[in-house]
Amino acid sequence: MTSIPMNNLRRRYLRHEADLLRISRDVLASGNWISGPHNAAFCREFAAATSVAYCIGVGNGSDALEIALRCVVTDPARREVVTVANAGGYTTTACRLIGLTPVYVDVVEASQLVAIDQTVAAVGPATGAVVVTHLYGGLVDVPALRAALRSAGFSGVPIIEDCAQAHGLRGCGAGAGAFGDLATFSFYPTKNLGGLGDGGAILTNDAALAAQVARLRMYGWDGKYDVVTNGGRNSRLDELQAAFLAAMLSHLEADNERRLSIIDAYRAAGTDGIEWVSSPHGNVGHLAVVLTNDRDRLAKHLNARGVATAIHFPILDCDQTGWAGAVQRIGPAGIDVSRRSVKRILSVPCFPEMSDDEIAHVCDALGSYSA
The missing domain is CATH 3.40.640.10 (Type I PLP-dependent aspartate aminotransferase-like (Major domain))
Incomplete structure (x- = not known):
C-alpha cells in the first residue's frame, strides 16, 4: 500500500x-x-x-x-x-x-x-x-x-x-x-x-x-x-x-480552505474515541490534530493502513533535558492540561496537495478505528 x-x-x-x-x-x-x-x-x-x-x-x-x-x-x-x-x-x-x-x-x-x-x-x-x-x-x-x-x-x-x-x-x-x-x-x-x-x-x-x-x-x-x-x-x-x-x-486563502475541508472530511468520518483539536475563534488547518486516550494504538492502526502520523509536539518545554537546571517557572495554576494532553495528541496528514482519493483513504482508516 x-x-x-x-x-x-x-x-x-x-x-x-x-x-x-x-x-x-x-x-x-x-x-x-x-x-x-x-x-x-x-x-x-x-x-x-x-x-x-x-x-x-x-x-x-x-x-x-x-x-x-x-x-x-x-x-x-x-x-x-x-x-x-x-x-x-x-x-x-x-x-x-x-x-x-x-x-x-x-x-x-x-x-x-x-x-x-x-x-x-x-x-x-x-x-x-x-x-x-x-x-x-x-x-x-x-x-x-x-x-x-x-x-x-x-x-x-x-x-x-x-x-x-x-x-x-x-x-x-x-x-x-x-x-x-x-x-x-x-x-x-x-x-x-x-x-x-x-x-x-x-x-x-x-x-x-x-x-x-x-x-x-x-x-x-x-x-x-x-x-x-x-x-x-x-x-x-x-x-x-x-x-x-x-x-x-495569492494561493494562501484557497490553500487554507482546502486544509479546512480536509479536516471537515475527517470529522465526518465517524471516528471513535478521538476528539479533534480546534479553536472556537477561527482556524486555518495548519495541522490536523486529535486527542485520544490510546495514541499508540491509533497510530499503529493508521500506519498499518498506510497513513503517516506525527506528534506535534512530544515533549513539553519545561521537561526538555537540554534545559534541565535552566531558570524557568510554572504559573500558579500549574500545567495539568498540558501534561495530560502531551500524551494524547496525534497529527494526521493535512496539506493542500493531498488528492481526493488520499483524503478518502484517511477517512476510511479513521472511520474503521474503534476505541
Whole structure:
C-alpha cells in the first residue's frame, strides 16, 4: 500500500513549477539577491494581507521571536515571559538566547491554546511580555486577553503573537498578527505560507517598534556601519525567498480552505474515541490534530493502513533535558492540561496537495478505528 505522507513538498513545487522557475531566473539574473525590490514588495503585500502597517522580513521564525522579545523586554526588572509549554520550544529557545525566564501557563484542552485566565494569573511585576502562540492554526482570542490584562492592572504588558502556524488566519474582528504589539511569522516550507527554504517576518502597527526591528535584524545599524542599538544581528529575508513567497501569497486563502475541508472530511468520518483539536475563534488547518486516550494504538492502526502520523509536539518545554537546571517557572495554576494532553495528541496528514482519493483513504482508516 502506498503511504500517505504527513506532507509532500515536491507536490507543491510541481504544482507551481513554471512560476518558481521563472522567478528563480529573474531574481538570479538581476544580480540583486539581498534586500532588493522583491523583499520590499513582499513585505508590503504581506502587511496588507494581514491588515498590519509594517512588515519586516527576517531570516527565519526563530530570529523573529528573538528580535521581537529584544524589542519589548527592555526593563532589567521585567525579565519574565509568560507563554505555553506545548508549542515546540521556539519561544523558550528565544528566551534562553537573551537571558529571559519563561513562565509556563496551561492550555484549554479542546483547542490546545493558552488559557487566558491562567495567563493573567501568571503576570506580575517581573513580567516583560506575554507570547501567544496560535498553535495548529487555531486563533487565540487576543482581544479578550488584552481586556483581561487591562482589568487586572497590566495594560502595559506587551503581547507578542507567534503566528508561525497561522498565516491568513482571521477571527475576533481581525487577523492573526494584527492584535499584538508585535507578531512573528515563519515561512518554513511546510507552513501555510511556506518558501523553498528558511524565512520569517515581524509585523507591527507601531512605527517605533518597526524601526527597532529593522535595526536589530541588521546589526543594530541606523545607517550602514553605524551601530546605534545593542543586540543586533544579521537576519535578512533573501530576495529569492521573498519572490517565492509573493507568488505563493495569492494561493494562501484557497490553500487554507482546502486544509479546512480536509479536516471537515475527517470529522465526518465517524471516528471513535478521538476528539479533534480546534479553536472556537477561527482556524486555518495548519495541522490536523486529535486527542485520544490510546495514541499508540491509533497510530499503529493508521500506519498499518498506510497513513503517516506525527506528534506535534512530544515533549513539553519545561521537561526538555537540554534545559534541565535552566531558570524557568510554572504559573500558579500549574500545567495539568498540558501534561495530560502531551500524551494524547496525534497529527494526521493535512496539506493542500493531498488528492481526493488520499483524503478518502484517511477517512476510511479513521472511520474503521474503534476505541
